[in-house]
Structures are given as C-alpha cells and as structure tokens.
Amino acid sequence: MSRPLAHPNIEDTTVAGILHALADPLRVAIVRELLNAEARLNCTQVTNRLEVDLPKSTCSQHYRILRESGLIISERKGVELTSRVRVRELEARFPGLLQSILNAYEQETAKTQQ
C-alpha cells in the first residue's frame, strides 16, 4: 500500500466535496456502516456487512473520495485499512449537515414501502 494517507484539515473541507461524496448511495452506505459499528472496520468488513460484491479497486476509490472530502479518517493496521467517520469535527464545521443527509436517505428508503 502506498505510504502517505493524506487527510485534509477539517477547515479545508468543502460542502461541495462532502455533497459530492455523499451523492453516491454506496458511499453513504459505507459511512452509515462505519457510524453503526462498535469498533473500527476495515474495507472488507464494511463491504461484507453491506452484502455487496464490488471490485477492490472500486472500493479503494470510494474510500479515497470519502477521505479526501474529509468525511473519514483512515489508518493502516497491518495490511488492513480501518476507517472512522470524523463525526465531531464535521459537526463543528457544518452543524447538522451530515445528520440531515443521513436522515434524508433513510426517509427515501423508508417511504419506498406501500
């Protein structure tokens, strides 16, 4: 794996970047899974929980976009890459944004019934 895992400072994150990252349902699902998890999960664990079968390269790109947008922080643990959502920082920078987006996504799927 490449050496440097660059994360933007929270004050350098942009709304456009965050919205772009979260405009993809799969990336939203990853974020939600990371939020729900008791412990830090690696990429494989997340995709397993999501029960999707996506190519590793695609997965890697999605994490890169989430990372570069400032939504997650990733760390290497041996061969694995574990990630967590930057909840506190994001809340401080853009209060309510992440939650309302996640709410909206839930609303969308919830209303599918009937």
Place this chain on the structure above:
Amino acid sequence: MSRPLAHPNIEDTTVAGILHALADPLRVAIVRELLNAEARLNCTQVTNRLEVDLPKSTCSQHYRILRESGLIISERKGVELTSRVRVRELEARFPGLLQSILNAYEQETAKTQQ
C-alpha cells in the same frame, strides 16, 4: 425552446440527485438567488445578479440538472424561462435537508474571513 418541460413528481426525487445537483457551487448560488428573489426570475436575471459570465449553454444545463433533481420548477413566460424552488414539497419529502445544505455553504464562506 423545446416544448416539454418535464418535472419529476416529488416522491420520485432522490437524495443522491439532490446532493449531486447541490454539489456544484454555481447551482447552489442559483438556488439561493431564486429563494431570495421577491418574484420569479428568468435565467438571465439570475446570472446577472450573481455577476458571473457563464455561457448560455452551460446555464441551460445547470437548470436542467436542477429541474431533473426536483429542486426547481420552471415555466416558460414568452421567450423566458422563470423558475422557483420547490420549497414546500422538498421540505415535506426531506425535512431540513435543503436548509442545512444552504446553511453549510454559508458557514463555509463565512469562515473564510480571518
């Protein structure tokens, strides 16, 4: 101008579509301008207020994306195209979403000072 101006039913709008539309600062600026206006504005009026000089074709595409995402409703008034934001409907479908995104964008620019 082409005849049919198709607008999605509000229940067919998606969060992904809305986030994608609002992931572009210019489109957000258009939405904000439409929200602030006392009366319905046409495309030219909006771009004039924004003091940007963007090609007509580009402008047209942005409006199409806003329309197809469900964010705005457009009507032809003679040669002009006037638009308004679907505030009520959006609020009913995804409560708080639009406002928190607009807030976040304001936060972002506000913090640029100092």
Place this chain on the structure above:
DNA sequence: TTCCGTAGTTCAATAATACTGAACAATAAA
C-alpha cells in the same frame, strides 16, 4: 529467512459526464 495468503493500491483502458461554441427554435416587438 523465505514463502504464501490477505488487504488494498496503482495503472491503464474504457465508459460515462460535463463544458461550451455554434447553429437553431420560439416568442415579442418594431
């Protein structure tokens, strides 16, 4: 050590989107 398996990354080719100049269509006004 060396070898093997696992977890992700990078590269490159292809596909899908976005941007925009130029030609066009539709309406209003002269």
Place this chain on the structure above:
DNA sequence: TTTATTGTTCAGTATTATTGAACTACGGAA
C-alpha cells in the same frame, strides 16, 4: 416580415468514474 432576445440542442472536447490486472505491503507459517 424582420429583428432582437432568451434559451435549447448538437457536437466536439475535456474531465471524471469504473474496473481488470499487475503490484505493494504486511503478517503468519514453515
């Protein structure tokens, strides 16, 4: 009619996204 205005469509170009294949890095077994 003719002309000006407003926006659309088309087509070419550029940017971004997807993904198979080769690769890197680390841990564990032998």
